[in-house]
Amino acid sequence: MGHTVASRQQVSPATAATTKVTAMIRVGVIGAQGKMGAQTCRAVEAADDLELTAQVDVGDDLATLAGAHVAVDFTHPGAVMDNIAWCVSHGLSVVAGTSGFTEGRLATVESQLARAPEVGVIVVPNFSIGAVLMMRFAAEAARFYESVEIVELHHPTKADAPSGTARRTAELIAAVRSKAGAGPNPDATVDQVDGARGATIEGIAVHSLRIRGLVAHQEVILGSAGEILTIRHDSLDRESFMPGVLAAVRAVVNTPGLTVGLDSALGLA
């Protein structure tokens, strides 16, 4: 499901820090004091083939990252684009876990990468392997059902809605349904309170719940006459994201260009 977009334009590289990394991978973490950043620092320190060389948070100089092969960004949608621009222009590859990526933002990153042909950026809406599989299963099922809607449920300190995972799931489902010639979801609503039917992403309704006590959860509900298929994934602890984060770190250092999704890093693409 993830797609790789190779940088097209060959211009002189910045400080080609990413040229075929085969030994210890040096990793910097941006947003290192945050929930995901701190967990990533611990996971990198525990991995034999990775070395944690920088921990950056608000107010720290990004120059601290110099010498790293890859930066992992878990910051804020308002900060991640500047961080990526800095990293790419300094020859660092990036694992971007921060949410809020739109097609426009991906296009911006791609144009920056065109000027740094040895650098890789992987944007991953969800590092959970279960969530990646949930997206694949939902896309697989989408053409067989008349109706499909997405419900995503998160902790109330999340800045963006809907989640990056829900957006991506909707895009994948919409692509499959369009290819299969499926019509729009049946819906007789003519009178509604604003927002009652959720946000619409590429024709798919997405409903966002923010509830204290939740971590990250998503249901894809598919229906046809006489049957319902519900595909649900629950992230119960941020630790579940770490195998995916480390797989992305190992993949991106030797994968120039823009990659979206974890599938290729997991050998699923």
Ligand SMILES: NC(=O)c1ccc[n+]([C@@H]2O[C@H](COP(=O)([O-])OP(=O)(O)OC[C@H]3O[C@@H](n4cnc5c(N)ncnc54)[C@H](O)[C@@H]3O)[C@@H](O)[C@H]2O)c1
């Ligand atoms: N892709 C995934 O699987 C996944 C999983 C969980 C969270 N997320 C996303 O990751 C991001 C971070 O989530 P979190 O729960 O760790 O948030 P958090 O608020 O706990 O941590 C964010 C950290 O980033 C720091 N920060 C903000 N702006 C910065 C900047 N310009 N430079 C350096 N540091 C900066 C903050 O000070 C904070 O320490 C969010 O966008 C969230 O939606 C993605």
